Amino acid sequence: MSGPLTERRQMILKLVIQEFVDTATPVASETLVRKYRLPVSPATVRNDMAALEELGFLTHPHTSGGRIPTDAGYRFFVENLMERTSLSPAEQRMIRHQFYQVRGELDQWVQLACAVLARTAHNASVATAPRAEQLRFKSLELIAIHETMALAVIVFHGGIIKQQTLPIEPGRTPEDLRRAAGVVSDLLADATLTRAEELAAVATFNGVPLSEFERTLVDMVVRAMIAFEEQAQEQIYSDGLLEMLSQPEFMPASGRDDAERAIERLRRTLEILKSGRGLGPLIPQALASGGVQVIIGGEHGEDAMRDYSVILARYGVEGALVGVLGVIGPTRMAYPRSISTVRYIASLMSNLLADLYYANPRPSEPDVDTPATS
Amino acid sequence: MSGPLTERRQMILKLVIQEFVDTATPVASETLVRKYRLPVSPATVRNDMAALEELGFLTHPHTSGGRIPTDAGYRFFVENLMERTSLSPAEQRMIRHQFYQVRGELDQWVQLACAVLARTAHNASVATAPRAEQLRFKSLELIAIHETMALAVIVFHGGIIKQQTLPIEPGRTPEDLRRAAGVVSDLLADATLTRAEELAAVATFNGVPLSEFERTLVDMVVRAMIAFEEQAQEQIYSDGLLEMLSQPEFMPASGRDDAERAIERLRRTLEILKSGRGLGPLIPQALASGGVQVIIGGEHGEDAMRDYSVILARYGVEGALVGVLGVIGPTRMAYPRSISTVRYIASLMSNLLADLYYANPRPSEPDVDTPATS
DNA sequence: CATTAGCACTCTCACTTAGCGAGTGCTAAC
DNA sequence: GTTAGCACTCGCTAAGTGAGAGTGCTAATG
Numbered sequence: 001m002s003g004p005l006t007e008r009r010q011m012i013l014k015l016v017i018q019e020f021v022d023t024a025t026p027v028a029s030e031t032l033v034r035k036y037r038l039p040v041s042p043a044t045v046r047n048d049m050a051a052l053e054e055l056g057f058l059t060h061p062h063t064s065g066g067r068i069p070t071d072a073g074y075r076f077f078v079e080n081l082m083e084r085t086s087l088s089p090a091e092q093r094m095i096r097h098q099f100y101q102v103r104g105e106l107d108q109w110v111q112l113a114c115a116v117l118a119r120t121a122h123n124a125s126v127a128t129a130p131r132a133e134q135l136r137f138k139s140l141e142l143i144a145i146h147e148t149m150a151l152a153v154i155v156f157h158g159g160i161i162k163q164q165t166l167p168i169e170p171g172r173t174p175e176d177l178r179r180a181a182g183v184v185s186d187l188l189a190d191a192t193l194t195r196a197e198e199l200a201a202v203a204t205f206n207g208v209p210l211s212e213f214e215r216t217l218v219d220m221v222v223r224a225m226i227a228f229e230e231q232a233q234e235q236i237y238s239d240g241l242l243e244m245l246s247q248p249e250f251m252p253a254s255g256r257d258d259a260e261r262a263i264e265r266l267r268r269t270l271e272i273l274k275s276g277r278g279l280g281p282l283i284p285q286a287l288a289s290g291g292v293q294v295i296i297g298g299e300h301g302e303d304a305m306r307d308y309s310v311i312l313a314r315y316g317v318e319g320a321l322v323g324v325l326g327v328i329g330p331t332r333m334a335y336p337r338s339i340s341t342v343r344y345i346a347s348l349m350s351n352l353l354a355d356l357y358y359a360n361p362r363p364s365e366p367d368v369d370t371p372a373t374s
Numbered sequence: 375m376s377g378p379l380t381e382r383r384q385m386i387l388k389l390v391i392q393e394f395v396d397t398a399t400p401v402a403s404e405t406l407v408r409k410y411r412l413p414v415s416p417a418t419v420r421n422d423m424a425a426l427e428e429l430g431f432l433t434h435p436h437t438s439g440g441r442i443p444t445d446a447g448y449r450f451f452v453e454n455l456m457e458r459t460s461l462s463p464a465e466q467r468m469i470r471h472q473f474y475q476v477r478g479e480l481d482q483w484v485q486l487a488c489a490v491l492a493r494t495a496h497n498a499s500v501a502t503a504p505r506a507e508q509l510r511f512k513s514l515e516l517i518a519i520h521e522t523m524a525l526a527v528i529v530f531h532g533g534i535i536k537q538q539t540l541p542i543e544p545g546r547t548p549e550d551l552r553r554a555a556g557v558v559s560d561l562l563a564d565a566t567l568t569r570a571e572e573l574a575a576v577a578t579f580n581g582v583p584l585s586e587f588e589r590t591l592v593d594m595v596v597r598a599m600i601a602f603e604e605q606a607q608e609q610i611y612s613d614g615l616l617e618m619l620s621q622p623e624f625m626p627a628s629g630r631d632d633a634e635r636a637i638e639r640l641r642r643t644l645e646i647l648k649s650g651r652g653l654g655p656l657i658p659q660a661l662a663s664g665g666v667q668v669i670i671g672g673e674h675g676e677d678a679m680r681d682y683s684v685i686l687a688r689y690g691v692e693g694a695l696v697g698v699l700g701v702i703g704p705t706r707m708a709y710p711r712s713i714s715t716v717r718y719i720a721s722l723m724s725n726l727l728a729d730l731y732y733a734n735p736r737p738s739e740p741d742v743d744t745p746a747t748s
Numbered sequence: 749c750a751t752t753a754g755c756a757c758t759c760t761c762a763c764t765t766a767g768c769g770a771g772t773g774c775t776a777a778c
Numbered sequence: 779g780t781t782a783g784c785a786c787t788c789g790c791t792a793a794g795t796g797a798g799a800g801t802g803c804t805a806a807t808g
Contacts, residue, residue, distance in 0.1 A: 028771055041781050046772065063787045064771045104538045105601075141515045143529050145730060153527050153535065155517050161527065161537055164478045165730065227479075242644050250637060263624060263637065270616050356519060356539065402800055415752050420801065438759050438800045 005055065008040075009048045013057055014081045016049070017069050021334055024248040026066035071297040071331065074309070078294050078335050085336050087344050091120065099348060106159050109352060110237050113325055113345055118240020120345075121338040123247075123329030124273060126238045128283065130316045130323040130353055132158050134192045135225055139185040140217065142177040144168070150177060152217070154224050157190070158321040159356055162224050166216070183210070184217045193225045238273045249307075249330045268304045273328070286312040286324045292343050297331040307331060311338050313346035317357045325349065379429060382414075383422045387431055388455045390423070391443050395708055398622040400440035445671040445705065448683070452668050452709050459710050461718050465494065473722060480533050483726060484611050487699055487719055492614020494719075495712040497621075497703030498647060500612045502657065504690045504697040504727055506532050508566045509599055513559040514591065516551040518542070524551060526591070528598050531564075532695040533730055536598050540590070557584070558591045567599045612647045623681075623704045642678045647702070660686040660698045666717050671705040681705055685712050687720035691731045699723065 015036055019027040029045040032038060038045065049067050052058045057073035069077070087095070095116055102108040110129050117125035136157040143151045145165070150172075152164045168177070187205045188196055200218045203210045210218065244250070250266055282300065286293050295310045309331045316322035325346060327338045389410055393401040403419040406412060412419065423441050426432045431447035443451070461469070469490055476482040484503050491499035510531040517525045519539070524546075526538045542551070561579045562570055574592045577584045584592065618624070624640055656674065660667050669684045683705045690696035699720060701712045 026771095030771080042771095043773095043781055043783095044779080047780085050773080060772085062771095062789060063773090064769085064789070066771070104540060105536075106539055107537055139517050141517075141527065143513050143515075145533065146732070149730060151529060151533055151535075153515065153529070155525060155527070159519065159525055159537070159539065161525075161535075162479075163481055163533070163535055165480055165533065166478060242641070242648060245637075245641055245644065263640075266637075266640070267616070267619055270619065274616060356523060358520070400800095404800080416800095417752050417754095417802095418750080421751085424802080434801085436759055436800095437757085437802090438798090440800070 003051045006048075009052055010081060012045060012048050013052055013069070013073060014077060016052075016058065016067055017073065017077050017081075020068055021332055024332060026061060026068050028066035031066070068332075071299060074296045074331060074335070075299070078296070078339075082336050084340075086340050087120070087337075092344060095120070095345070095348065099352065103352075106352075106356070109349065110323070110325075111239070113349055114237050114239035117325065117327055117341060117345055118243045121240075121327045121329070121334075121341040122243050123327045123333065123338065124238060124240040124244040124269070125325070125327050126236055126273065127325035128236055128323045130158065130321045130349075132156070132160070132321050133319065135160070135228055137188045137191045137196060137221060137225070140181045140188070140221060142181040142217075144172070144174055144177060152181075152220065154221055156228075158353075160228075162228060164220060164224060166220060168213075172213075180211070180214050180217060183214055184221065188218065188221060193222070193229060196222050196225060236273075241270070241273065244269070244329055247330055249332065265307065269308070272304060272308075282310060282312060283324050286314055286326070287322060290314060292339055292346075293326075294335070294339065309333050309335075311335075311342050313342050315346040315349040316353050317350065320357055321353055323349075377425045380422075383426055384455060386419060386422050387426055387443070387447060388451060390426075390432060390441055391447065391451050391455075394442055395706055398706060400435060400442050402440035405440070443706075445673060448670045448705060448709070449673070452670070452713075456710050458714075460714050461494070461711075466718060469494070469719070470722065473726065477726075480726075480730070483723065484697070484699075485613070487723055488611050488613035491699065491701055491715060491719055492617045495614075495701045495703070495708075495715045496617050497701045497707060497712065498612060498614040498618040498643070499699070499701050500610055500647065501699035502610055502697045503534075504532065504695045504723075506530070506534070506695050507693065509534070509602055511562045511565045511570060511595060511599070514555045514562070514595060516555040516591075518546070518548055518551060526555075526594065528595055530602075532727075534602075536602060538594060538598060540594060542587075546587075554585070554588050554591060557588055558595065562592065562595060567596070567603060570596050570599060610647075615644070615647065618643070618703055621704055623706065639681060643682070646678060646682075656684060656686060657698050660688055660700070661696060664688060666713055666720075667700075668709070668713065683707050683709075685709075685716050687716045689720040689723040690727050691724065694731055695727055697723075 012032070015032055016027050019032065019035070029042040029049060032045055033040070033042050049058060052073075053060065053067065057070055057076055058067040059070050060067060086092075098112060098116060099109070102112055110127050114125045114127050117127070138155040138157050140155070141153045143153070145151050147170045148167055150166055150168045152166055154162045154164065156162070183205055187199060187210075191199060196218075200215075200222050203215055203218070205214075245266070281302075282293070282295060292311060292313045295305075295312070297309060298306045300310065307330060308328055310326060310328045312324055312326035314322055314324055326342055327333075329338070386406070389406055390401050393406065393409070403416040403423060406419055407414070407416050423432060426447075427434065427441065431444055431450055432441040433444050434441060460466075472486060472490060473483070476486055484501050488499045488501050491501070512529040512531050514529070515527040517527070519525050521544045522541055524540055524542045526540055528536045528538065530536070557579055561573060561584075565573060570592070574589075574596050577589055577592070579588075619640070656667070656669060665687065667684075667686045669679075669686070671683060672680045674684065681704060682702055684700060684702045686698055686700035688696055688698055700716055701707075703712070
């Protein structure tokens with residue numbers, strides 16, 4: 001009954017999606033013919049639409065009123081119909097420029113990535129900070145704040161730092177602090193958490209037992225590493241709520257029912273963004289696979305996510321320092337644009353991080369757009 | 375015509391506000407009598423309500439349907455009718471415990487304060503990071519990341535740190551880095567921005583001209599200080615959007631008009647929270663005055679804030695390291711609770727920061743609730 | 749003179765009905 | 779396979795209706 005997926009039907013599917021993404025209203029056969037000057041009559045388009053519906057790519061919210069794409073429709077579009085675009089050179093330049101302005105300030109990168117993602121893809125964005133698979137200690141610095149308080153700066157591989165205050169006994173000189181920090185730095189050099197714990201248990205350096213103060217410091221580092229390990233998993237940056245809010249999905253133009261649902265939707269979205277719940281399972285997945293992941297609506301089991309699509313990509317230095325970033329928005333989303341944005345920013349961030357890792361920096365400005373495999 | 379503000383009328387105003395805060399619906403004369411067992415008839419209450427209306431403390435959204443407080447009504451309530459409460463000891467303990475858990479991690483304090491404020495006051499919260507009136511350099515540490523890249527950790531008075539990467543020439547040894555950092559640390563010790571700029575211009579240390587590398591470092595510090603000066607002004611942390619969203623104001627229980635407005639309201643709120651616009655003028659004001667500031671609805675000129683109240687307090691160490699924190703929510707807000715929450719957390723944060731500043735730490739747990747002057 | 753009972757009046761809310769218009773599905777012709 | 783024609787469906791809007799809530803006013807009361 002349904003018939004084959006002819007060339008024309010694919011084009012119609014593509015047009016329906018395009019149109020729906022643009023207007024956010026169900027698209028009618030006649031509109032399509034008029035707007036795109038199709039060389040066939042509305043009736044023909046209707047027939048094809050009916051076929052596409054039976055194939056599962058389109059639906060009908062109401063008997064009257066046009067068609068809208070299903071998740072499967074979007075999926076087919078993303079996989080087969082969409083032409084793979086890149087951001088325009090001008091946009092790429094603008095984005096690079098923004099990153100250039102915070103070069104060096106690596107604590108700003110993730111936030112900036114979120115902000116740019118959101119603005120460019122016109123949707124909400126999420127990102128995790130880059131994270132080593134294995135947290136590795138690098139060095140410890142102690143700076144006296146006053147007689148009984150010092151600031152410890154714990155540095156890990158990959159430019160991750162953690163600050164911590166700790167009380168000290170009044171007698172200690174700056175030289176004292178420096179020496180202790182030096183001992184601990186050397187002792188724990190390049191240690192992973194487990195290694196650090198072992199070393200803490202032994203509590204000797206070159207056969208000499210650690211002083212009490214040094215032991216305190218080692219303990220502090222271990223605790224900081226544990227805390228980091230636990231916390232970093234959950235920390236998800238996000239931005240662009242406002243961007244997403246201005247999508248028509250959240251404007252109750254029609255009835256009151258719609259409005260109620262819009263608010264409810266919004267609340268859910270907020271919860272997702274805030275807690276990263278709903279993203280949870282996706283992130284390890286994105287970390288595992290390279291390339292850009294597209295999860296459309298209900299494909300992802302979570303019920304709360306039924307109306308949203310997520311586009312994620314891993315970024316960073318393979319095996320050393322990786323994170324995930326992406327875009328989240330209504331299923332009715334400009335996939336080509338969102339995907340190329342995510343791809344571009346992921347590659348940009350990867351290059352930035354690579355500079356941190358490799359002595360011989362690759363050109364930190366991807367000339368066109370180094371596509372990851374999809 | 376309006377008549378005097380008798381004792382009873384004040385009580386009625388108070389009850390109306392209490393009731394309206396609770397239920398979010400206009401309150402009727404009869405409800406009041408029934409619920410609070412008033413020894414007068416609804417008619418009497420009505421008369422008093424009419425008087426209160428003429429005094430400008432109450433309004434009528436519609437001819438039928440009860441009364442709701444005006445901004446002036448809330449103001450009178452806050453100033454004269456409200457009993458000054460404190461958070462319950464149990465709550466205080468719980469909050470202290472949470473801060474205790476991140477003791478030492480001063481980069482977490484502001485975020486935690488926001489989170490706790492939001493949860494406790496059931497509203498959105500805002501806070502600025504503590505900030506010295508004069509940023510003062512403390513020390514610089516350099517850690518090699520690899521042959522051509524180093525991580526600089528710039529420490530300022532008050533535990534403010536800034537990390538920055540910088541490229542280095544391949545030849546440099548760790549010892550090299552340490553020495554250079556030491557020179558710069560000593561040279562710039564305790565310098566303010568202007569002083570640092572002067573020193574950078576002179577570019578000598580104890581009469582000896584700085585090496586090129588050292589000059590680079592000094593320049594970096596100066597740039598970092600400038601960046602900080604500019605940025606810190608605007609950086610506003612916030613939390614608790616979800617908390618606020620669950621206020622009935624944002625639930626379109628009634629008509630569609632309401633819903634539309636709810637979304638619009640929400641969008642505005644988001645903008646305010648995100649950019650801090652609308653709070654801008656308030657923050658310096660709060661910094662200037664001690665105590666807890668309450669700004670109700672339209673009292674603050676900004677039109678976008680007409681439906682919101684803001685409760686702000688300064689925290690920190692007077693003249694050394696201060697910030698602002700507070701709560702923002704619908705004018706229909708539990709003022710006593712919000713105010714005591716803000717007051718308590720501000721004093722808690724102040725004590726935490728005082729520990730950083732004074733060698734002899736005051737007890738970091740305010741036993742009851744050190745009230746700031748209002 | 750403050751208080752109160754009684755009552756008419758107002759205005760919102762929720763529900764129903766009717767009409768319109770958009771868009772489809774089907775059928776029959778090409 | 780394509781198209782014109784047309785009946786049919788269904789959501790949306792506007793208008794109308796009844797109920798209920800709550801007030802404002804008036805007149806009676808201590």
